[in-house]
Amino acid sequence: MNKLFVSPSPHIHSGDSVSKNMYGVIIALIPAFMTSVWFFGIGSIVITLAAVLSCVLFEYLIQKYMFKTAPTISDGSAILTGLLLAFNIPTTVPIWMIITGSLVTIGIAKMSFGGLGNNPFNPALVGRVFMLISYPVQMTTWPVPMSDNRFTSIDGLTGATPLGVLKEGLGKGDKLETILSQMPDLGNMFLGNIGGSAGEISAIALLIGFVYLLWRKIITWHIPVSVIGSVFIFSGILHFANPELTAGPVFHILAGGVMLGAIYMATDYVTSPMTITGMLIYGICIGILTVLIRVFGAYPEGISFAILIMNAFTPLINLYVKPKRFGRVRS
Amino acid sequence: MLKTFSIGGIHPPENKLSVSAAITELPIPKTVVIPLAQHLGVPSKPIVQKGDQVKVGQLIAQSNGFISANIHASVSGKVVKIEPSADSTGYKRDAIFIETEGDEWMDGIDRSATLVKEIKLDRNAIIDKIAQSGIVGLGGATFPSHVKTMVPKGKKAEYLLINGVECEPYLTADHRLMLEKTNELVVGIQILMKALDVKKAIIGIENNKPDAIAIMKEAVKNIEGIKVQALKVQYPQGGEKQLISAVLGREVPSGGLPIDIGAVVYNVGSVFAIYEAVQKNKPLVERVVTITGKQVKKPSNFKVRIGTSVLELIEQAGGLPENTGKILNGGPMMGKALAQLDVPVVKGSSGILLIPEQEAIRKEVFTCIRCTKCISVCPMGLEPYLLGIEGEKGLYDKMENDRVMDCIECGSCSYVCPAGRPLLDYIRLGKGKVGQIIRKRNTK
Numbered sequence: 001m002n003k004l005f006v007s008p009s010p011h012i013h014s015g016d017s018v019s020k021n022m023y024g025v026i027i028a029l030i031p032a033f034m035t036s037v038w039f040f041g042i043g044s045i046v047i048t049l050a051a052v053l054s055c056v057l058f059e060y061l062i063q064k065y066m067f068k069t070a071p072t073i074s075d076g077s078a079i080l081t082g083l084l085l086a087f088n089i090p091t092t093v094p095i096w097m098i099i100t101g102s103l104v105t106i107g108i109a110k111m112s113f114g115g116l117g118n119n120p121f122n123p124a125l126v127g128r129v130f131m132l133i134s135y136p137v138q139m140t141t142w143p144v145p146m147s148d149n150r151f152t153s154i155d156g157l158t159g160a161t162p163l164g165v166l167k168e169g170l171g172k173g174d175k176l177e178t179i180l181s182q183m184p185d186l187g188n189m190f191l192g193n194i195g196g197s198a199g200e201i202s203a204i205a206l207l208i209g210f211v212y213l214l215w216r217k218i219i220t221w222h223i224p225v226s227v228i229g230s231v232f233i234f235s236g237i238l239h240f241a242n243p244e245l246t247a248g249p250v251f252h253i254l255a256g257g258v259m260l261g262a263i264y265m266a267t268d269y270v271t272s273p274m275t276i277t278g279m280l281i282y283g284i285c286i287g288i289l290t291v292l293i294r295v296f297g298a299y300p301e302g303i304s305f306a307i308l309i310m311n312a313f314t315p316l317i318n319l320y321v322k323p324k325r326f327g328r329v330r331s
Numbered sequence: 332m333l334k335t336f337s338i339g340g341i342h343p344p345e346n347k348l349s350v351s352a353a354i355t356e357l358p359i360p361k362t363v364v365i366p367l368a369q370h371l372g373v374p375s376k377p378i379v380q381k382g383d384q385v386k387v388g389q390l391i392a393q394s395n396g397f398i399s400a401n402i403h404a405s406v407s408g409k410v411v412k413i414e415p416s417a418d419s420t421g422y423k424r425d426a427i428f429i430e431t432e433g434d435e436w437m438d439g440i441d442r443s444a445t446l447v448k449e450i451k452l453d454r455n456a457i458i459d460k461i462a463q464s465g466i467v468g469l470g471g472a473t474f475p476s477h478v479k480t481m482v483p484k485g486k487k488a489e490y491l492l493i494n495g496v497e498c499e500p501y502l503t504a505d506h507r508l509m510l511e512k513t514n515e516l517v518v519g520i521q522i523l524m525k526a527l528d529v530k531k532a533i534i535g536i537e538n539n540k541p542d543a544i545a546i547m548k549e550a551v552k553n554i555e556g557i558k559v560q561a562l563k564v565q566y567p568q569g570g571e572k573q574l575i576s577a578v579l580g581r582e583v584p585s586g587g588l589p590i591d592i593g594a595v596v597y598n599v600g601s602v603f604a605i606y607e608a609v610q611k612n613k614p615l616v617e618r619v620v621t622i623t624g625k626q627v628k629k630p631s632n633f634k635v636r637i638g639t640s641v642l643e644l645i646e647q648a649g650g651l652p653e654n655t656g657k658i659l660n661g662g663p664m665m666g667k668a669l670a671q672l673d674v675p676v677v678k679g680s681s682g683i684l685l686i687p688e689q690e691a692i693r694k695e696v697f698t699c700i701r702c703t704k705c706i707s708v709c710p711m712g713l714e715p716y717l718l719g720i721e722g723e724k725g726l727y728d729k730m731e732n733d734r735v736m737d738c739i740e741c742g743s744c745s746y747v748c749p750a751g752r753p754l755l756d757y758i759r760l761g762k763g764k765v766g767q768i769i770r771k772r773n774t775k
Contacts, residue, residue, distance in 0.1 A: 005657045005691040006421070006670050008756055010742030012343060012500070012663040012690070016704070016749040018697050075697075117698030117750075220707075269702045274714065318717075325712035325734065326338060326572065327582040 018116070022076030024218045025264065028209035029083055032260070035192045035202035036087070040143050041150025043091035044198050048083065050095045054102035055082030062111045077116045081105060084124035087199025087260060088304070089131060091143050092158060101131040121311045122268045125304050132304075140164070142195040161195045162255040166247055167300035176244055180251075189254040200260040203253075210263045219267045222279040227262035228253055230287025238295055246295045258290065261303035271311040278314075278321040286310050333538055333563035336573040337582065339710035340565040341743045343664065345539055349503045349623045349630035354511055356634045357647055359434055363406050363638030365391070366418045366426040369677035370467040371474045372398030377427055383410045388437035388614050391427055394462070400475040400678075401465035405616040405636040408432035419660040419677065421670045429638070441611040446514050450522055450609070457526040457609055464608035465615045465678075469600030470494060470505075470569065471661055473679040476601050480526045482590060489593030491523055491532040492578055493602060495547070496562065496569040498537060499662025502682040504619040505599045507632045509536070509543040512603050513550045519606035520557055527595055532557045534599075535578050537564045566664060567741035571596045573710055585737050600681070620644060620676055624685030626652040635676050642672045644683055656691030659684040664742045694751030705744035705754060711737045715744030715754045722757025727768060730761040736769075738762060 036044040059078040063071040073079075085105050089098070105127030113119045132139045142164070143150075144157040160168070162183050169179035184194050192202025200206075213219045236249035252258065257265075266272060266286055273282045286306045293302025368374035375392035385391060385404040392402040408431040415423035436442065452460060462477035482488050493516075497505040509516065520532050534551070536544045536559060544561050551557040560578050567573055572583045574596060581592045589596055597605075600618060607613040616637055623630040628649025635644065641658070645651050651672075659666035660680055676683075705715035713734060721729045735758060744754040 004655075004668070004670060005688075006668040007657075007693055008668075008753075008759065009661075009666060009740075010664045010746050010755065011657060011659060011666065011668065011686060012746065013694060013751070014341070014343070014747050016747060017694075017751070018700055018749050021700075021702065021749055072697075115698070117700045220703075269700045272701075274701060274703050274706055274716065323706055323709070323712045323714060324338060325585070326576070326710065326737070327585045327587070328712075 018077070019075045021218050021269075022080050024216050025213065026076060026080050026083060028212045028218075029087070029199065029264065031205035031208045032087065032199045032202060033083075035205040036091070036198045039145035039192055039201060040091045040198060041147070041156065043143060043150070043154040043156060046095070046154055047089065047091050047093060047098055047198060048086040050098045051086035051102055052079055052082035054099045055079070055085065055106050058103055058106040059111065062107060063115070067111075067115075072116070075116065078106065081110065081123050084264060085127045088124060088128040088197050088257065089139065090141060091198045092141060092154070092156065093131070093135070093138050097131060097135050097138060100134075101127045104130040117270055119270055120315070121308055122265055122271050125265055125308050128304055129308065144195055145193050145201065159195050161300070162189065162251070163294065163300040166255070170246070176247065180247065186250055186254060189251070194255070197257060197260075200257040203259045206259040206263055213263070220276070220279070222276055223267045223272060223283045224262040226280045226283025227266055227287045228258060230284040231258050231290055234288050234291045235295070238291065252291065252294070256294075256301045257303045261290075261307055262286075266307050266310075271314055273314050273317040273321065275318075275321050275323045278317040281321065282310050282314065282317060285313070333561060334577050335563040335565045336568060336576040336710060338712050339708050339743065340567070340573075341708050341746055342564060343500050343566060343746065345564070346500045346625070347503050347506070347539070348501065348625070348627070349621050349632055350506060352503070352507070352629075352631045354507050354619055354632045354634055357636070357639065357644065359406055359431055359636060360639045360643055361431055362411075363429050363431070363636060364416050364426045364640070364675040365402060365405065365429065365638040366416070366424055366675065366677060367392050367402065368418070368424050369402070369473065369637075369679060370400040371472065372396060372400070374425065375399060375402045377413055377425075379410050379427065381410055381412055384408070385410060385429060386435045386437045388440050388616055390614075394475075398475055398478055400467050401463060401614070403465055403614040403616050404429060405638050406431040407435035417671060417674055419667055419669055419674050419680070426675070440613045442613070446518070447610040448518055450518070450525060452609060454526055454528065457522055460609050461526070461605055463614070464604070466601060466604045466608055467615070467678050468598055469604060469618055469678065469681065470598035471665070471679050471681050476597065476605065479595055479597070480523070482527065482595075486590045487593060488527045488529045488590060488595050489531065490579060490595070491520065491527055491529045492574060492594055492596045493520060493532060493534040494569055494571075494574055494596055494598045495534050495536040495540075495543065496574060497540070498564070498566045498569040499664055499666075499682075501623050501684050502621050502662050503623070504621045504632055504681050506540050506543055508599050508603055508619055509540070509547055513546050515606045516547075516599060516602050517550050517554065517557070518610060519602035522605055522609050523597060523602065524556065529595075530556050533578050534559045535562050535568075535574050536560070537562050537568060539564045566743065567710055567739065570710065570739050570741060572739065585734065615678060618676075618678065618680070620680050621682035622648040623682065624652070624655075624687070626654060626687050627685050628652075637678060638675045640673050640675060641669065641683055644676065645672070645685070652685060652687070654687050655685050656688030657686040659686065664746070665740065693753070696752055697750035699750055699752060702749055704747045704749065708743040708747050710741060710743065711739060713738060715758065718761060719752055719754040719757045722761040727761060727764045731765045731768065735761045735765055
């Protein structure tokens with residue numbers, strides 16, 4: 001026998017690891033990726049590859065040549081960030097824009113704070129908002145789903161997203177009924193047969209991934225349910241108080257990025273609160289902010305901004321919202 | 332729904348390899364090394380000298396304060412020396428060395444297997460007997476047992492809880508005791524009920540021991556006031572505070588004791604020792620120890636004389652496997668890693684666990700990714716990730732504020748951490764420092 005190892009307890013470990021969690025989320029995103037490819041064609045594959053490869057490459061280069069530390073790209077976090085960035089942009093965005101977006105995502109939002117675990121804001125969303133501000137035209141030009149040439153060419157037809165149509169129509173003073181009649185029905189919105197960012201369109205695919213994440217215990221239900229629930233309730237209140245102000249609650253949770261944001265972006269470990277109560281507060285605030293931006297703001301969509309705003313409050317929530325302590329209240 | 336404690340908890344693989352191994356007596360060792368500090372509190376004072384002849388059960392070191400315990404010779408023979416010797420902590424501390432000659436016991440000790448049911452002693456005599464016999468908490472905490480029977484003025488014991496949980500993976504000593512010494516345990520419980528003047532006793536057993544639950548239930552079915560409570564398998568349910576929470580639904584206040592909410596807890600090992608002390612006049616000179624591990628040839632439960640070298644247990648269990656990387660005194664969650672093998676089994680040794688090399692090494696450490704898993708498993712409702720960061724940075728004021736002193740050191744946080752962070756290491760460090768700060772403040 002060699003020398004005995006001596007270390008403090010505990011002496012066993014669950015075997016859980018950072019990479020198991022990251023790859024778990026990546027697996028959960030497969031259905032959304034597949035529906036994206038089905039509805040948008042090769043454009044979806046091209047932008048996903050571009051984002052993932054450039055995120056991984058930038059992380060590798062920064063760690064190796066700027067930090068001079070051993071690259072940790074194998075932990076899967078850069079792949080996941082790239083995937084989420086791609087899911088948040090239209091499939092028609094030029095590759096060079098994706099590369100600059102990835103540089104901001106990894107370089108500024110993640111590595112300038114010290115890398116995984118230290119970034120205050122969700123990197124993929126920072127990248128997306130950077131791209132939205134820098135390339136407003138390309139970032140709001142949306143591919144039309146199921147176009148005939150989608151598997152042969154990346155230059156598909158473009159059109160508007162349901163949220164865009166809604167915003168524009170209401171802005172012109174059209175009646176809500178008229179606007180909704182020009183759009184896909186709720187069934188198609190649930191399946192994903194709508195315009196939008198690459199990975200956000202299919203509610204069913206995103207929900208399948210959600211069930212997987214819950215089963216693997218990678219995330220808990222608290223953030224997704226509170227975000228989706230509060231979008232539902234708050235948009236419902238606004239709709240029923242004044243039906244001409246905005247569409248109904250089901251429309252709001254199926255259109256745009258609520259599902260993707262609630263399940264995969266707001267639940268980012270690093271930038272979300274640590275306690276159950278904190279998560280619920282955070283989720284509800286994201287939902288309310290999303291609806292406020294959509295209904296009263298200048299942009300048709302608001303989930304990215306809502307999550308980023310609440311990311312800024314996460315440290316405060318962690319400071320004031322503590323877990324239920326054992327044996328605290330006793331005479 | 333089975334009962335369990337209110338917050339947190341984990342369920343590591345149980346690995347109860349030695350569960351079907353009946354308790355067997357280990358051959359009497361040639362020498363024993365009996366440390367003077369094998370209980371919580373002040374080390375005992377030796378009352379024998381080098382060259383003295385002693386018999387089994389003879390008092391060789393006396394309790395040296397309120398929280399301290401007597402120590403008896405576990406073999407008969409000659410005291411060869413009294414000098415510092417390494418114990419399971421790795422530190423050298425005073426110990427009495429005895430060379431065995433035969434097996435001669437003190438007069439009046441009943442070593443027969445006859446069950447003595449009738450409890451003749453009165454309350455004070457029972458407490459005195461427990462104190463004389465040197466009994467401590469055999470679950471591993473080693474708090475002197477008689478101290479718990481002395482309920483402070485103004486407090487009242489309402490429930491006696493018996494800890495048959497044995498939630499540490501691998502360990503089976505308590506499980507075997509419940510199966511093999513069922514009736515003795517029932518008498519032991521009645522002795523404690525008399526000593527504490529309580530009407531209700533509840534035996535808590537985790538549901539992974541259905542045979543123990545069944546046999547204990549059968550044994551107490553016609554006895555008023557004693558009940559068996561099956562519990563959901565959940566570590567660290569064997570922790571006193573968690574057991575009380577699981578069985579009674581009451582929480583011991585932060586900084587308080589079980590008696591504050593009317594509960595007193597004894598481990599089944601201690602109950603058996605108390606039975607033997609009170610009914611058979613036998614001091615604590617031996618205990619049941621599990622010796623186990625995935626690579627161990629014969630995982631066993633041995634009745635071992637206190638002071639026997641760990642090496643002898645390993646030899647009796649089939650020898651030391653080639654690929655052993657770590658040897659623990661206790662279970663994998665809270666046990667202490669031994670630096671050497673020639674250390675003695677003490678009163679608090681519930682098991683010796685051999686861990687293969689590939690499982691002995693710690694994981695690589697990553698930055699905290701704030702996954703919240705440590706918070707969700709902490710049975711005390713603490714924020715281990717935060718305490719870990721504060722400990723790493725030496726922010727002891729903040730640690731005190733975040734109630735580091737409530738930590739029971741169960742290790743659940745380190746066990747689940749996907750980033751492999753040694754959270755409990757930092758927390759222990761913080762507890763030490765914060766403890767010093769508090770003591771300094773109180774003495775001002």
